[in-house]
Amino acid sequence: MPSHKLNYFNLRGRGEIIRLIFAAAGAEFTDNRIEFDQWPALKADAPLGQLPYLTIDDSTHIPQSMAIARYVARETGLAGKNNLQQAQADAIVDTIMEPVNYYWSNIFKIQDANEKAEAFKAFLVDQGAKGAKNVEKLIGLYGSNGYSVGDSLTWADLAVYDVASALLSKHPEFSDKFPVLAAVYKNVLANEKLANYVKNRPETPF
Numbered sequence: 483m484p485s486h487k488l489n490y491f492n493l494r495g496r497g498e499i500i501r502l503i504f505a506a507a508g509a510e511f512t513d514n515r516i517e518f519d520q521w522p523a524l525k526a527d528a529p530l531g532q533l534p535y536l537t538i539d540d541s542t543h544i545p546q547s548m549a550i551a552r553y554v555a556r557e558t559g560l561a562g563k564n565n566l567q568q569a570q571a572d573a574i575v576d577t578i579m580e581p582v583n584y585y586w587s588n589i590f591k592i593q594d595a596n597e598k599a600e601a602f603k604a605f606l607v608d609q610g611a612k613g614a615k616n617v618e619k620l621i622g623l624y625g626s627n628g629y630s631v632g633d634s635l636t637w638a639d640l641a642v643y644d645v646a647s648a649l650l651s652k653h654p655e656f657s658d659k660f661p662v663l664a665a666v667y668k669n670v671l672a673n674e675k676l677a678n679y680v681k682n683r684p685e686t687p688f
């Protein structure tokens with residue numbers, strides 16, 4: 483395997499799905515966490531002036547979190563066992579990313595704390611719930627035994643875990659509403675490598 487360096491802020495954000503894939507595979511990578519005050523001086527090095535980007539063999543740079551995650555999943559055998567499973571995993575990830583992208587574009591940037599809390603509450607009952615139901619529907623069609631696709635771990639499980647953990651840590655009551663997501667979440671944490679990674683990763687606000 484070539485060498486990999488993930489360049490991202492010291493946050494989970496759009497970079498954590500990529501770290502989770504490396505961790506699940508037990509694959510080596512350099513986790514280059516950039517502090518906000520370092521970023522202005524480094525921005526010009528990023529292919530699109532944004533993070534994350536992945537540096538392969540110290541020479542090639544790939545931007546876009548989902549393109550990087552899909553590449554790492556393929557490199558590590560976590561993309562799905564065949565072309566069909568890969569499409570199923572992609573469909574699940576795209577479905578999860580719809581509410582997540584809505585959150586980043588519309589809720590995250592609200593400055594006023596009360597307004598933000600109200601907007602987040604509304605988000606959970608509309609975009610959030612719709613996204614979760616759609617993901618549960620796809621997992622019902624493609625997955626089994628706590629796996630989103632087929633009967634083994636794929637990056638779709640890690641995407642479900644990443645989003646569900648942000649939600650379930652603040653709103654544990656959602657496990658009753660979304661039992662299929664909660665089962666994938668539990669299954670991911672039953673994986674020793676992932677449980678260790680999650681236990682030892684840096685604490686960040688999001």
Ligand SMILES: N[C@@H](CCC(=O)N[C@@H](CS)C(=O)NCC(=O)O)C(=O)O
Pocket residue numbers: 495496525531532533534545546547548
């Ligand atoms: N579509 C891109 C979005 C990347 C993005 O919005 N990155 C933000 C951080 S999450 C960023 O680099 N912000 C700093 C900047 O634009 O200078 C992806 O998924 O990677």
